Amino acid sequence: DAKTTQPNSMESNEEEPVHLPCNHSTISGTDYIHWYRQLPSQGPEYVIHGLTSNVNNRMASLAIAEDRKSSTLILHRATLRDAAVYYCILRRSQGNLIFGKGTKLSVKP
């Protein structure tokens, strides 16, 4: 499975935008880019996913580089409830979801 690289941790101020980067230089043409997040003692929660084009939903936006070797998850206005570990994962269609270490996001009031 193609691997992803994310910073171990990031900090943000409440109500400011957050850009969470992810590098995936070995991505293949059939890999979807998925983002999940996990709060302590809970199961992961789906955030967003995309293949080639940028994606928006009510939680976040996903910006995918033209060569698809990197992507950025954008939280438009961080809240305290957004503090979590964010996982960027490459996944073949309907295939396994292999988690890396993720980025721990802290949000300061």
Add this chain to the structure above:
Amino acid sequence: GAVVSQHPSRVICKSGTSVKIECRSLDFQATTMFWYRQFPKQSLMLMATSNEGSKATYEQGVEKDKFLINHASLTLSTLTVTSAHPEDSSFYICSAQRGDEKLFFGSGTQLSVL
């Protein structure tokens, strides 16, 4: 959004006993479910892929006779930890595949083996 129910949320058992964990997709049918294990301050580790009506596929290093998986219906998969020992203490999480590309996760089961 879709809901995946996992039960129990917490279980404490004696060494040598077996524990069953249930994972249900409440509002969609899931032909595929996945089971993960997570140790404190670590990421999720995929244990096995559970397909409805067929045998589960286990990841390398996961003992299939110790972690029994049954996916008898499109809405239910169970994981049984047989003859549990303290080293099996962990946070177990299931996820269910919906028809689109999204996976939905249960809230997890914290297993403590004394």
